[in-house]
Amino acid sequence: MVVPKKRADPVFEYEFYSWKILSNLIAVKQMDKSSFLHHGTGIPIEIRSFFDIDSLSVGDKRQIALSFRTKSFVAHFEMLNENNPRTRLLWKSDFQKLIQTKFPEWVEYFNRNGKKTSDTPTLKFLKKNIANEYEVEFNSESYSETSSDDDPNHELELIPDNFSLLKSSDNSISYLQTESPDCEPIASNSKPKKFVGRKTDYITKNQKNTVIGDAGELAVIEIEKAILRKANAPSMIERIEHVAKTQGDGLGYDIQSVTPDGKIKYIEVKTTTSGKSEPFILSETEFTCSQENAEKYYLYRLYDFDKTKTLIKYFVIEGDLTHQTSRKPIQFICVPVSGNSET
DNA sequence: AAGTCGTGTCATGCAAGAAG
């Protein structure tokens, strides 16, 4: 535990336990095991006034927003325990993931039951002009008096350098191309199938899939436009064609596009709201198209898709899908034949 | 897509131990 040192500092600075108040606008928390492994930290009584929570009663909660760069994270203060009232700051798992992403070595250290140390990073709280909003910074990051909210590049700072990032023409949407996941091959022989009756609302399901699929295809068209703009070939944008709409299904791909040097691209779009490694459905036509047009076939896999969000994530598989995917049949097309068809 | 089940998250509260 950090030794409390109550300072008679004539200016402002004072500290209690793991907290240090630098001014009436800035507080610094020496992060501890709770900060890395759990989702909150205690607020000493002397620190309450900084956060304006002296007046909280037992059972009260106050929601706040923690802004890191341009992202905002929900958290709350709460007053607990009637006999021994205390306040805690608790945040949600999104902020916890941010901490664990930034400091994996400390997560590992405390997971191995590492002892408390004063070497841990610090978490700085800066009061913003809006009530119940605090800007946060980690460790030795230099604090700037000006808000970083207007710097869009900060939003994506955790993205690895080798990932490709494109922007829509009005800069409102980011398209992040990630690496293709290396999944386990699909087992050809899983557990014996059980047969259970189900009621399926196929109409609603089909409508939902169509909406997501269409939105994904439109997003890929924007990605193709962004690629051409970035390559200083905006005049080629008009060669992009949404063939799934102009010519209908059956071609084996959804979008015909071009590379900046004029080569034709056949693009099949697979969009799901689920994760990167989630399997997707591929028709025989689409699979065959990838084999017969390997040199110009591209499968754009959009995952974690939410058309209300401003970041669209995807990876691309180029060429023949035969050896780049693991597949298993889930449907057959059948006709009745005479009894002994095996001979 | 839907049902089931396992896992993770969150809210809550208690206990141990450090510090005053």
Place this chain on the structure above:
DNA sequence: CTTCTTGCATGACACGACTT
């Protein structure tokens, strides 16, 4: 001895994976 921080147990709930 009292106060307080920190760590963690527990139960409810949400979410995702798996299976069909």
